[in-house]
Each structure stands twice: as structure tokens, then as C-alpha cells.
Amino acid sequence: MLLIACPYCGNRPETEFRCGGQAHIARPSDPGSLSDEQWAEHLFVRSNPRGVHAERWNHVHGCGRWFNARRDTVSDRFLETYKMGETPQSQKSTSTDSTSTQAEARA
């Protein structure tokens, strides 16, 4: 049985979860200015990497919360899970574009 670490409940069996597709897709700030192609790109086009993939997961038969996970699509191994709005541990030192990191930098 595959265990997934829910950020709220800890390690729980995979059957309690539901996958919600790719994570960290920012909604365009001004949708009216986009062309149909750009809007379709935002709505429908997702990456399908061979390797580490950031995904949204829902602990639907548990606490009911959504969270993000980084999963290796080759080995099906969960590298880490983190709450919505948080920065993954692996990107804390390098990335500067996420809001929480910016907030930390300002503080």
C-alpha cells in the first residue's frame, strides 16, 4: 500500500486521496487581454513530465483538505507534501517568485 503524508493527518493510505492535477497554475491577472489561444493554453494545456511533478491532492476521505505534493512520476514516490500557499522545502533556497518567499524576504 502506498502511503501519502497529508500535511494535516500524517501518513495515510493512498485510497483516501484523490489527485487534482498539476499544481501552481497561476490564473492570468487580466483574462480579458488574452487571445483565445492563450486562454485555452491556461485552461487545458498541462505538463506531463517524466520525473518530478508538482500536483494538487485532496484528502477526500479524511480531513477533506487540498494540499500540494511533489511526486516522481517514474517511481511514483512522493518527495514531499506541503500545504496550499506554502513553498516546498526543496525550493526555499533557490526560488524567489513565490509569495511566501517574497513575504519572508520583506520581513
Added chain:
Amino acid sequence: MLEALYRTARALPLGRAPASDPAGTGVVIKPAGAEARFALRIRDAGASAAGLPLDGPINSVRGDDRRWIARLGPDEWLIGCDESEADHLPAAIAADLGERAHAIVDVSHRNVGIDVSGPLAAVALNAGCPLDLGEAAFPAGSATRTLFGKAEIVLIRHPGAAPRYRVECWRSFSTYVHGLLAEASLGVGETARR
């Protein structure tokens, strides 16, 4: 008043008789009596409301057998209480929470409780529930939403050394859950002897 009459007349789909135990496993599966239940949702809950503690950790239950509150998520609680209390409890909770935005919903008609006890109760539950029900992972006082077979349940382990579980499922799932539990308990003794 009509509400109160309606409530007491509520049929218990499983009756009240404990399931027979032909294999002599000691697992007692007994449908619970009529009880009132409420779903409470609130963000940033305080310490308590109407005498029910809201500050417990996620996936824990507080209170006693007749009045319990289980925290199922960061902002979600399931409350069980006596039918006689059902008419006053929502108002008492709303009064204690005051201006804070919250939702309290009567789900008494949706939920059916089944009490499972006996030394091998966890083994019977594990026939359909993928959780680790060992002493370290699911000690007394734990409560969580999970799956039992194909049905979603809320599993509560009452405080106390002896394993006493409450399975809360939806009404339409109750015959399935009860049947699966009864069937699982048949194999429990055999598992223990092996």
C-alpha cells in the same frame, strides 16, 4: 415541536440487536441507538463552545459516550449527543461563538452509528479499513474520517484501555457496512489462531 416528534420517530435501519457471533470471536457489533449529530464548520475556533472543546488536535475525539466531539479536519467537527439535547445544542453553540462565522448543520438523519468492541475489534475493522489501528498509530481518543470497504465512515476510538470503536456511516451505507463488519468478524478468530 413537530421536529422533536419527527426525531423520536426516526427508524433505526439496523435495529438495536447485536450481530450474532457464531464463530465465538468476542467481537461485539451493536448498532447504536438514536442519537443527534451535528457537523460544525468554523475557521479559527476558540477553546470551546457550549462546553464542547474545540482546541483538540486534528483526528481526536473528546467527551464521553453520550456527548462527544470529534475533530475531523482543521475546521471541521462532528458532534454526537443525546436526542434530548438536540433542540438546544445548536443555539447554545451559536450563542458561544457569537459573531464568528460558522455553520452548524443537523446531520442526525444522515448518520448511523455502529459500536464495535472486543479484544479483536481492530482486526475485524481492518478487514475493510486500510488504516493502521495499532496502539501507537490509533490510540484511544482518536477519531478520523476514513474508508471501510467501499463506504466512507468516521471511525472513533472511545477513550479507555479496552478497544471500543464507533463506526459512523451514512444511512444508505449502513446495511453494507454492518454486513461487511459481521462477515469480517467471522474470519477474525481464525486469523488470531494462525
